[in-house]
Every structure is written in structure tokens, then in C-alpha cells.
Amino acid sequence: MVDDRSVHDAAFLAGVLREAPVPLWVIDAAGRVSLANPAAARFLGHRDEGDVLGGSSHDLLHRHRPDGSPYPAHECPIITAPGSRLASEWFVTRAGDVRPVRWSTQPIGATGDVLLSFAAADPHATRPAARGLEVPPPSAAASRPRLRAAMQRSIEERFTDATFSTADLARDARLSIRSVQAIFAETNASPAAEIRRRRLLHAKALLERGHSVQSACHGSGFSDADAFARTYRTHFGHAPSRTRPLPQP
The missing domain is CATH 1.10.10.60 (Homeodomain-like)
Incomplete structure (x- = not known):
């Protein structure tokens, strides 16, 4: 049975995420998005956090590489790297635009959940992704x-x-x-x-x-x-x- 404190902690975390101005979401032990805030949803081109909850975190962040080639989940450092991590990566928006980002992860307790935060590495660097090509498209010149x-x-x-x-x-x-x-x-x-x-x-x-x-x-x-x-x-x-x-x- 879940005690009152656990319920309170979960509600508190959800409230903090929702009000945070930076993109944040929680990845559960199965690799799915269990919590997300509006800033994260908007960053990736979604209407609200409801569009990403329950979805595969890896697929929502970068379903393919910047050149359009497959990006297997087992190669993703956000999923595979243990403990806290700070690094750079390319994320893919809902519309298919590729955005360079800086991200960090922080384990949450012993549940296997991980808090992910991210922000644009260069606010002006957004380019259309290649659609099934092995090279960046002309529009990414x-x-x-x-x-x-x-x-x-x-x-x-x-x-x-x-x-x-x-x-x-x-x-x-x-x-x-x-x-x-x-x-x-x-x-x-x-x-x-x-x-x-x-x-x-x-x-x-x-x-x-x-x-x-x-x-x-x-x-x-x-x-x-x-x-x-x-x-x-x-x-x-x-x-x-x-x-x-x-x-x-």
C-alpha cells in the first residue's frame, strides 16, 4: 500500500515540474515518460504534456539521428548511462526539426526513475531533419x-x-x-x-x-x-x- 508521504512526494514533484520554466520530464524504469512539464512539451513541438506522457522517451526525444539514420535506443546515453550525466545531443521535434541541446539526468531515489532536463545549445540552430536520407538535406545547408x-x-x-x-x-x-x-x-x-x-x-x-x-x-x-x-x-x-x-x- 502506498503511504501518504509517498503520495505527497509524488504530487509535490509533479507540481514542481509543471511550474518549472525549463524543459523537464521523468523517465521511468521502462524508458517511458511518466511526468513532463509544458516547457518540455512545447520545446519538442507538442501541444501539452499529455501528448508525451506514457510514450517512449527515446522515440519522443530523437527517433532518428540528425542525418535521418536510425538511432537505436540501446545507443542512447540518456537511457544507458548510469547515475548523473551532463552532455550534448540532438533532439527531434514533433515536426521533424533537429535541435542541438544540452541535457542532464539525475536519478530519483531507488525507483529507477530518472529526471531529465534539457535546453537549446544554440537557440538559433534548428534545421529540418533528413527524411530517410543518409545526408543532411539541402534546406540544412x-x-x-x-x-x-x-x-x-x-x-x-x-x-x-x-x-x-x-x-x-x-x-x-x-x-x-x-x-x-x-x-x-x-x-x-x-x-x-x-x-x-x-x-x-x-x-x-x-x-x-x-x-x-x-x-x-x-x-x-x-x-x-x-x-x-x-x-x-x-x-x-x-x-x-x-x-x-x-x-x-
Whole structure:
């Protein structure tokens, strides 16, 4: 039997959620929305909280990825991450618009329920979602340069990691590999070629600072010395060992 205190606590939580100005909702242990406030419903394009109560939280938040590809629930960090969490994500509105958000979760007691709060990461960044396509649609043209710039920053931060690949870049951007390839193809490039180019430029800079070929190879993200030498020769027209250190000031 539910005691009076439990009933009071549930009613109090529902009241707090309803009056909060920020989007909030509660996800139960089955992954469904058990409580939601009007701010959350409006953020996602619904008339009121009644439209989302009882529905799958994952499907209501992002039934597909920004590029239109499927987003399995078991890959969703909101559902799978234990404990408290703060991260960024793309949500999909009822109309199909994709919105970048910052979200946080907080477990509620020992019931398995989780309180989710979220807000727009950029209030001006809303773009129509791709409808069954693997690439962002033409109407999302303004978003593609921003995505490409973000991926360039990710490459800059991670290219020295020999395990870093196009698949990792796609995961960072929360896009499919094919979508990442399509975005780079718009500038006659490819993500793999861009990662390789950045590694080669760094290797050349290391050699010019007096590093050994082996040090430049591993320090720039290449794991195989022979492959590094071939790639370097193809790109620069001479072997790594032919690169001379620059005069020191």
C-alpha cells in the first residue's frame, strides 16, 4: 500500500515540474515518460504534456539521428548511462526539426526513475531533419559548414591518436559514416584524407624540428613506419629522411 508521504512526494514533484520554466520530464524504469512539464512539451513541438506522457522517451526525444539514420535506443546515453550525466545531443521535434541541446539526468531515489532536463545549445540552430536520407538535406545547408568545422576541430584534437578514424569522427559528430563522408565530399575532400593530411603536416613539422623519422611517424599518429614512409613520399615527393631540419633562430 502506498503511504501518504509517498503520495505527497509524488504530487509535490509533479507540481514542481509543471511550474518549472525549463524543459523537464521523468523517465521511468521502462524508458517511458511518466511526468513532463509544458516547457518540455512545447520545446519538442507538442501541444501539452499529455501528448508525451506514457510514450517512449527515446522515440519522443530523437527517433532518428540528425542525418535521418536510425538511432537505436540501446545507443542512447540518456537511457544507458548510469547515475548523473551532463552532455550534448540532438533532439527531434514533433515536426521533424533537429535541435542541438544540452541535457542532464539525475536519478530519483531507488525507483529507477530518472529526471531529465534539457535546453537549446544554440537557440538559433534548428534545421529540418533528413527524411530517410543518409545526408543532411539541402534546406540544412547552413548547418553543414558548422558540422564540418566541428569535425575539423575534432580532427585537430585527435589526429595524433593512431586509432582515430572516420568512424570515431562520425561518433563525435553523432552522424553516420556515410553522412560524414558526404559532408566532406562537398569540398572535394574525405574524412580519411583529411586525417591523413593533418598527420603528414605534423610529421613534416616534427622532422623540420629535428625529430627522427621514427619519432615523427609515431608522434603524428602513424602506427606503421613503412606505410608512413610511402604516404609521406607520395604526398611530399620525397622520403621522410630527405626532410632537413630548419635552422634554429
